Amino acid sequence: MPETPFGQWLMTQKDRTGLVGQLATGAQADRRFPRTGDPEAVRKHLTAMQADGDMFDAVDDAELDWLCA
Structure with missing residues (x-):
């Protein structure tokens, strides 16, 4: 398991394109x-x-992606 909690990691993905970026922006x-x-x-x-x-x-x-980071 990554050290950074998933929720925190996800919020750093706001500059991504697509649905993951949209999810991060909303988060x-x-x-x-x-x-x-x-x-x-x-x-x-x-x-x-x-x-x-x-x-x-x-x-x-x-x-x-988080699990592979």
Whole structure:
């Protein structure tokens, strides 16, 4: 597991193109975003926020990148 929590890592991805970048931008604007959370915490948060299905795909893609970082 990477040392940086997934939520924090994701917010550093705001300059990326595509859905991961959109997710990261939204995460930075969301005061309730689980910044120290793991990917599952982010999925739970997105579910509570009734996020679009594409954002869940973005979490999946971001999780793979985070694990490889």
